[in-house]
Amino acid sequence: MKNLHIEPYLQTAEIDFKADTGKLLISGKIYPSDAIEFFKPIVKWAKEYVKNPAERTELICEIEYLNSASQKQLVELITVFKSLYDNERELVVRWKYEEGDDDILSVGELVEHELEIPFEYEEVTF
């Protein structure tokens, strides 16, 4: 399976998903005017990846800004990866948020609680 790489732009994050190592990075700002369009290839890739995943999957979400439309798409994406956890594959979601940014932190906590998959939290500087 091919890796997925999307360069960051003004309102969109860098996406760097490596199928062979299972290291999946989302890093930067995510507030595109059309969140569905931005996430479409990412969700499509994820649906393929979970059919034949790496030994360990590490999803790193390092998000500076996140608009409401992208929050919903991110939930959809993490829901795809949840199937790994449900099938007893190793899945780690590392949720990195800016120090003091309780809005981004609480999105992570909420998704963790609702999807019942473990998150690891880390404060970072942007």
Add this chain to the structure above:
Amino acid sequence: MSLTEIKKRYNIPLKQDELEYWGPVNHQLSDAFLSMGQDFLESYLKKVPRIKRKKIFTAFIELIQNIADYNEKNAKQNAAAFVKLSVEKNQIFIFTISELYNGDDIKVIEILDHIFKIKPAEIKEKYKAALMNNKSLGLIMLRAMADSDLSYEVKTDNLKTFINFNFRMNY
């Protein structure tokens, strides 16, 4: 005539610490306007803690993209809107006016009444429900922001209906 000249002519206060826009708002223009808004916040609100600036910009994104989404779906062409970002004392204001089309006012008021009737204690639950069930989330998100206030008004003028949002955040 420039906006500055119009303001002088009509004795509208000229201020350095505000950003105003009156013109078409669609996805393309909202993207450009958001970049301007971010530059404005970083230039004029240096004294405001970065996290607070992020919250204000997040509110700005939601309000602008709401207008652009609505206009893209409902307006015929070049639907104009007014947007103002201003700073007064220890408060930041985001004020928007945009037009409603196709007799949408009743439907929009119904949706907004529902969102604005949510009690503060219930906001987090409603936010969670909207996020997990792919429902409209932006205005609930703004209402959930600490140290802030969001209000709206719908007015009809010369057979046109306008909605305005007024967001205020303390810093």
